[in-house]
Amino acid sequence: MNQDYIKPNEWSIIEEGFDAERVKSSESLFSIGNGAMGQRANFEEKYTGKTFQGSYIAGVYYPDKTRVGWWKNGYPEYFAKVLNAPNWIGINVMINNEQLDLHTCKKVEDFRRELNMKEGWYKRSFVATLANDCKVDVKIKRFLSLDLDEVGAIKYQVTPLESDVEVVFMPYLDSGITNEDSNWDDTFWNTTKIRLEENQAFIEAHTMKTNFATCTFMQSSVWINGKNVDKKGPSKKQSESFAGHIFINKVEKGTTIELHKFGGYTVSMNHKPSHLVSAAKKVLEQATDIGFDKLLEKQKLAWAAIWKMSDITIQGDVKAQQGIRFNIFQLNQTYLGKDSRLNIGPKGFTGEKYGGSTYWDTEAYCIPFYMATKNQKVARSLLEYRYNHLEKAIENAQKLGFSHGAALYPMVTMNGEECHNEWEITFEEIHRNGAIAFAIYNYYRFTGDYTYIPEMGLEVLIGIARFWHQRANFSEDKAKYVILGVTGPNEYENNVNNNWYTNYLAKWCINYTIEQLQKVKEGYPEDFDRVIGLTKLTDTETAKWKKVADNMYFPFSEKYGVYLQQDGFLDKELITVEHLDKAERPINQKWSWDRILRSPYIKQADILQGFYLFEDHFGEEQLEKHFDFYEPFTVHESSLSPCVHSIQAAKLDRMEQAYQFYLRTSRLDLDDYNKEVEEGLHITSMAGTWMSVVEGFGGMRVIDDKLSFTPRIPKQWEGYSFKVNFRGRILNVKITNTTTDFELQGNEEMSIRVNGERVALQPGKVTTV
C-alpha cells in the first residue's frame, strides 16, 4: 500500500518524480482505453528498465494450451489469453546520435505524468540529460479516440535546452511482441505483410489458431514552430516484423520539434480481412484531416458526454473524489456497451493476468453500474452475451458429468468456453451460475423490460436450474438436499459442503425459473412453446427441481443465531482478524494455502454477498447479526469484498466503517492496497465502488417498480451527487449533511421513496427532502 504516490486531484491522476521501481505500477495506473482497444502507459521511446509492455484489442484472444502441474479430468484443453497486440506507439528518439532512454539518462528531472480523466488524455513530461550531456525537455500527450475508436494519437515534443541538436524520430510499428502471460512460450502472432509507404506504414498480422486478422498502422508528421518539416519524406527501416520511418532534423536550442503520430488497429471482427489496409487508410485519412488538436477537442466532448451521465461528485474529500472518478473512468475505458461480443475483463486493457474477459463479476458487479449510467440496451447486451454462450455452457456441464441440458457457465471465458484450471475454482466455484440468473432478475427489476426473459433468458434459466437440480444430492443423514464440494465467493475455503451462499442461490434460481416459466406461459405463449420444444422440459422435471429447492439444507448455528458459511465453519479456531499480526498480512502472500483454508479468514463477502443480493429476504436484525459475526473474520483480500461491506455497513448506519470500506474499494489500485497494481488494475471491482456510493451511501433500491433512497453521508464529506438512468428517466441526486435534492429530467413526473416516504418529483424541478 502506498498512499502518497498519486497526488490528490479531483480530475486527474498525477505522478511526480521518476522512480524506475514504479514504472510498472504507473504503466497500469495511467493506462488508457476506448472500449475497442487499450494500452498500458508504456513509454513511446525506448526504455531498457523494468517494464511490462501491453497493448490490447478488445475481443482478440489466443487459445493457449493449458499447462498445469497435475492434470485433472475436466480441465479445459485451452485457455483464452488476453493478447498483447503489435505495438504502434513506439517512437525511438535519438539526440545527437544518443538514444533517449530514461533508464540510461544521466539525469531525469521534472518527471510528471498526468491522466486527465475529465478529457480522456494522458500526458508525460520530463527534462532529461542524456549520456552525451544533451539536455532536452520532452512532453508527450496521447489519447485513444472515442470518436474514431480504431485510432490513437500521440504528440511527442522535444525541446533542446542548452544547445542546438540533431533530433531523430523513428516512429515504428512492431509485431514481434510476446505475452507476459504465456504457458508454452508459443508465438501468438504471425506477421504476413508489411507495407512501408510515405509517412504511413501497415503491418498485417493474424493470431495463431484463432486467426484474428489485424492491420496495425501509423502515420507520422514532424513539425517545428507549426511548420511541417517532413516534406521530403522520411527514410525507412524494415525487418520481418518491424516498420519504421526515420525523420532527421536539426533543432535549435529552445525550439520545439514535435512528432504527430496517429496509429491503431483495424481488425477482422469489424472488416473483411482483405479490406484491413484500406480501412486503416480510411481511418487515418479521417484522423489526419481532423488533426491532433481537433481530435483532442472531440475527445473532450465525448468524455464530457460520458461524465454527464456517470459522474459522481464528492465535496470536501479530494481523495474520495479522485478515487470514484478513477473507477468510473476505467470502467468506461474498458467497456462502453457498444458491442455485444465484448465483455468486461477483470484487468480491462491494463494487464494480462487471469486471461479471459468474463467472470461472474460482470453479472454481480458491473451490470448495475452500466444499467444506471448507460441504458437498458447496454445491460441487455451483457445478458445476451451469456445467452449466446448457452450451448457452450451446456457442453461444459456435460464435460463435468451433467446431462440433459444442464448448463454450467464457465468461471472465466472469452468465447463461452471455460479457460480456468484450478479444480477448486473451475469445477467448484459454481455460484457463478447463480449470479447469471440473478442478473436476469435484476435487469428486469431495474429496467422493467421483461422481453429478454421470454426471448432468451428463460432458456438460460432452465439450463441453470437443471444444473442445480443435478448438482444437489439428497443426504439421507440430513433428510435434506445438500450441495457438496463447492467453493463459495470466499475462495479461502475450498471444496466445502453446503456453502450457504451457493445453496441459497441454487434454491432461489430454481424457484425463480419456475415462476418465470409460469409467467412466460401466460404472457408469451409462443415463446413458451418454442422454449419447451427446444428444452423438452416437462412438469415432472420441474416438480423434481421444486423438491430440491423446497428441501434445501442451510447450515445454521443456534448458538450464534447465524447461518454458517459452510458446514465446518464452527470447527475452526475463531480468532478475529484484529488478533492477526500485521506482519502476517496479506495472508495470501504470507501463509501456506492449507493454513489459509483451515483459518476462519474470509477473502471476500460470502454470506454478506447473499444478504446483499437478497436483502428483502432478511430483516435488518438478521443482517446485523451476520455482519457482526462475519465481518471480524474478513480480510478483504479480494477486490470484490470491501464494496459489499461498505454497502452493508451503510445500511446498518455504521458510517465510519462504511467510509473506510469505501476508501479501500475506491482507492484499491491508486493506493495499491494489495501490492499488485503493476500486474494491472482491478476493473470489475470498480463497479462495486460505484455501488457503494449509490446503493451504500445513497441507499438506492428498486422496490415495487419504484426507485427508493435512504440517503446517508460520511462525516468526512460535505456533499456528494450521482445520476441514474431509471427506465429512461434521468434523475440527479445531490446529498449533503442536511438535505437531499432530487432533480428529474424529461417531462413526466415520477414517484420515488425517500426513507420509506413517497415523494413525487416534478420534471425540471429540484425537490429537496
Place this chain on the structure above:
Amino acid sequence: MNQDYIKPNEWSIIEEGFDAERVKSSESLFSIGNGAMGQRANFEEKYTGKTFQGSYIAGVYYPDKTRVGWWKNGYPEYFAKVLNAPNWIGINVMINNEQLDLHTCKKVEDFRRELNMKEGWYKRSFVATLANDCKVDVKIKRFLSLDLDEVGAIKYQVTPLESDVEVVFMPYLDSGITNEDSNWDDTFWNTTKIRLEENQAFIEAHTMKTNFATCTFMQSSVWINGKNVDKKGPSKKQSESFAGHIFINKVEKGTTIELHKFGGYTVSMNHKPSHLVSAAKKVLEQATDIGFDKLLEKQKLAWAAIWKMSDITIQGDVKAQQGIRFNIFQLNQTYLGKDSRLNIGPKGFTGEKYGGSTYWDTEAYCIPFYMATKNQKVARSLLEYRYNHLEKAIENAQKLGFSHGAALYPMVTMNGEECHNEWEITFEEIHRNGAIAFAIYNYYRFTGDYTYIPEMGLEVLIGIARFWHQRANFSEDKAKYVILGVTGPNEYENNVNNNWYTNYLAKWCINYTIEQLQKVKEGYPEDFDRVIGLTKLTDTETAKWKKVADNMYFPFSEKYGVYLQQDGFLDKELITVEHLDKAERPINQKWSWDRILRSPYIKQADILQGFYLFEDHFGEEQLEKHFDFYEPFTVHESSLSPCVHSIQAAKLDRMEQAYQFYLRTSRLDLDDYNKEVEEGLHITSMAGTWMSVVEGFGGMRVIDDKLSFTPRIPKQWEGYSFKVNFRGRILNVKITNTTTDFELQGNEEMSIRVNGERVALQPGKVTTV
C-alpha cells in the same frame, strides 16, 4: 487390463510375438535392476517406434524447477526428479548396410522376451527380415550384476539365415539423453569428457545443479565360434555426447557372431570424482576377467541367495505364483538394503513418474517386507533415512507455518526436501507423518531392537508429536480437538475435516511418543538428557499434547455403527460400486475431479488401513462392520489398496474375496489393471502383495514378542510357503489345505502361536499343526 499378454510361468515373465503397441508396456515389465542401478527393457539396437528410454542410477536426481498452473504459498521451489542417465546399452547393428530396427523390418518372427526371475537375467530373441531382405536370427541376453553392482553385461548374437552378410556392430555410449518427465525442458546432464580408447570408452558427465559426477563406460569384444575377431581393434565414432566403436565382420550363413558388451556407471556417491574413470577401468577389468558366462553364473548364485530367504511358493496356481515372484523380484531389483542413502522409489528403476524416491509407502508397506526377508539392519537403515531428514522435515513444517520443532515429513522426497506440488496432497496428506512413527513402533515390535528409539527415533517422534499438537485445533462447537483440511489415504476426498485415519494416527503418535519418553527416561537416561537438551521439551508441553490426544474427535455414525471416514461422508449419495457402470471406470480416467470428490468412492483403504495398523484396538465384529460398510464403496484405483483389503478379508475368513484382492495386487502390473503400466511398475505396492500372503493368508502377527499365525488358504491353491527372519531366527512356513508345517533353522527352540495355541518349535525339525 490384459490377462493374456504375459504367459503364465512359475519363474519367468514371458512375452511372445512382436506388437509395436506393447513395446512401452514391455519396457516396464521386463525392467532389470540391481539396487544400484536399473533400466527399462529398451532395445539395444536402434528402434524408431514408440519407446520410453530409461536408465537410472540409484540416488542420482535433479532438482527440477517446479512448474504449476497457479502457484500457492508453501509449494517447494524445486522438485527432485528421477533422472534418466546416459545410455550404455546401445548397440547399433547394420546388416549389409541396412540398420536393424524392428520398427522398419519387413517381418519380425518368433519375437520373444523372457525375464528370468530365478536367475536374474533378461533375454530377447527374434528372427527379422530387414528392408534389404536379409534375414537374421537375433538373440540378446542382458543382466545387471549383483556381484559387481556398477556393471551390466550384454551378449548380442546375430546369425544370418539365408546368405552370408556383413555385420556391423556399433556399441556406444550416449550422454545426450533427455527425461520423459521434465518441467522446463532443461538440460539435466553436462558432458565434460569423452575418452574413446581401444575397446573401451568412457563418458564423464555430471548432473546440473546437484553435480553428481558419473562415468558411463563400456568395453566390447566380438566373437565368432568362440574366437575373438576384433584383434585389429574397432574404428571409432565420437561426437560431443557420443562415443562408439565400430566392428565390421563378414558372417557366413548359419554362423553366429556375438558381441559381448560390459557397461555401467561409476558415480561420485561412491568414488572421488577424479577417480571415476580409473574406478570404471578397474571394474571393467574385473568383469572381463570373469567374462560374460561366469559373471552370469555368479548372478544365478546371488539371486538364489535372495530367493532362498524371500521366495514364496504357491502350488496349484501358476498365475498366483508368477505374480508373487514378480513382486518379490522387483522389490529386490529396486532396493537391497545395502545403502542407507537410498530408498524405495514408487517406480523403482522402471519409470520417472511421481519423481522422488520416498513416499509413506516405505514405512507403511515396504518395511515389513524388508524386515522379514532381509534383516534388522536393512529395516533400521530405512528408519535412519528418516532420522537423517529430520532437520529438513522441521524446515518443511516451518514453511507451512508450524514452529518450535514440529516436523512434517515430505510427501515425496529424494533428499529430505518436499518435492510434490498439489496443495491437497503436499500440504494436506499429513497422515504420512503417522506412518513414520508407526514404522518405529513396528520395527521395535518385530525386531525387538529398542536401541533405535533412544538413539534416533525419539527425536523423530517428538517432532511428529509436536506437529500433531499444533495441527489440531480445539473446536468450541464440538468441545473436542479436530483436525481440519486434510486428505486421508483415500485421495478421492480432499480438504476434508476429521479424517478418522488421520485423527486416529495423530492421537496414537502423541500417546506413543509420551510412552517412549518415559521408557527412554528410565532405561536410557543419557540419551534422554541429550534429546531433552536438543528439543527443549518440557512437561508442560507434553501435558498440552496429552490434552489434544485425550480429547481428539472421531466422527462416528450411530445409525451404521461405524466410524466415518470424515465429517461429511454421510452426506454423500451412498451408491455402491456395483451400481457403477463399467464404462465409467476407472473413475479417475472417466470422471471430472469434482465429481470424484463428492462421490462416496474410495480410491484406497482408509479406515480399513487404520484397522490394519491398529488391529488389536478393535474387535473382529467392529472390523466386519467397517469392512462391510466401506468395501462396497472402494474402487481400488490406488495400487496400495487391494493388499489391505485382501488381508482384512482373510482375517474375516472371506477367502474368495481375499483371493480376488490378492490377484489384483499381485498381478496389478502383469495384467495392467489400471492401464498405465507403460509408465513404469508399481514397486512399493508389491510389498503389500507380500503382506497379503504372509499376514493375510498366513495370518502372521507379532503378539507379545512372539510370532503368531492363523493359517488360511484360498481354495484355488494346493499349498504355499514363505520364510521369515524373526529376530535373527529363520522360520519356514508351509501351508496346505490340511496342515501347516513350521521348520525352524538355527539351534535354539522358539515358541510361536498358531490359531491362538502355543506351539514350541525345535530347531532343524518340522513341526506340523
